[in-house]
Amino acid sequence: MEKTRIKTGLFGGTFNPIHIGHLALANYLCEYEDLDEVWFLVTPQNPFKKGDHLLDDYIRLEMVEAAIAGYPHFRASDFEFGLPRPSYTVDTLRQLARTYPERDFILIIGADNWAKFAQWRAPEEILRNHSIRVYPRRGYDLTIPASYTQVKAVETPLLEISSTFIRQALAEGRDIRYFVHPEVYRIIQEKHLYQSSNQP
Numbered sequence: 355m356e357k358t359r360i361k362t363g364l365f366g367g368t369f370n371p372i373h374i375g376h377l378a379l380a381n382y383l384c385e386y387e388d389l390d391e392v393w394f395l396v397t398p399q400n401p402f403k404k405g406d407h408l409l410d411d412y413i414r415l416e417m418v419e420a421a422i423a424g425y426p427h428f429r430a431s432d433f434e435f436g437l438p439r440p441s442y443t444v445d446t447l448r449q450l451a452r453t454y455p456e457r458d459f460i461l462i463i464g465a466d467n468w469a470k471f472a473q474w475r476a477p478e479e480i481l482r483n484h485s486i487r488v489y490p491r492r493g494y495d496l497t498i499p500a501s502y503t504q505v506k507a508v509e510t511p512l513l514e515i516s517s518t519f520i521r522q523a524l525a526e527g528r529d530i531r532y533f534v535h536p537e538v539y540r541i542i543q544e545k546h547l548y549q550s551s552n553q554p
């Protein structure tokens with residue numbers, strides 16, 4: 355009998371830092387969609403973002419690990435740390451498929467990223483080999499043309515906060531503890547992260 359493949363949602367981001375918007379979205383996808391797991395893929399350098407003001411990869415990973423501890427469907431992944439930079443998702447997916455043949459990797463992206471998907475590296479290869487779930491982001495259209503049978507829009511609740519907002523608030527000395535997991539807030543405090551606008 356054929357073994358059931360593990361449906362693994364791949365949620366890539368810089369996570370600088372991870373916040374409750376990321377966590378609630380991934381939680382929803384595990385509980386209300388058909389994903390067995392969601393992997394938080396910590397991206398060393400997004401091809402569209404400048405890397406010069408980015409917090410160290412391992413501190414961002416540590417915060418993701420702390421935030422997801424205890425929930426069995428989540429995993430933190432440093433897979434891109436060993437790959438060339440910037441991190442092109444098509445390269446990551448190729449390597450992941452080789453390393454984990456027992457899993458189907460399903461890309462999770464926001465409507466903001468879907469709007470720019472044609473500008474990603476080798477989008478047609480990604481579409482040929484993987485399913486994509488697109489979740490809503492405010493201000494972006496979530497219509498998927500019918501010809502993209504492997505791309506599905508998922509109706510998830512929206513928590514419109516961003517890591518940029520959190521970094522800025524912390525640099526201004528605001529106490530925004532409820533926007534991040536308590537363990538993430540503890541790490542931010544302990545390591546004095548994001549405490550001035552010069553810091554990443």
Ligand SMILES: Nc1ncnc2c1ncn2[C@@H]1O[C@H](COP(=O)(O)OP(=O)(O)OP(=O)(O)O)[C@@H](O)[C@H]1O
Binds near residue numbers: 376
């Ligand atoms: N509030 C949110 N709810 C759901 N998804 C989000 C939210 N904020 C960001 N995302 C998505 O999560 C992925 C990773 O996000 P990223 O680490 O870039 O966070 P961000 O909050 O958008 O960061 P920044 O403000 O630094 O650009 C992206 O695809 C982004 O679209």
Ligand SMILES: O=C(O)c1ccc[n+]([C@@H]2O[C@H](COP(=O)([O-])O)[C@@H](O)[C@H]2O)c1
Binds near residue numbers: 367474
């Ligand atoms: O492969 C690409 O060309 C590409 C272009 C832009 C973004 N991505 C990936 O998409 C994920 C989310 O990006 P972002 O900017 O919304 O955090 C992250 O893993 C990026 O590496 C990938």
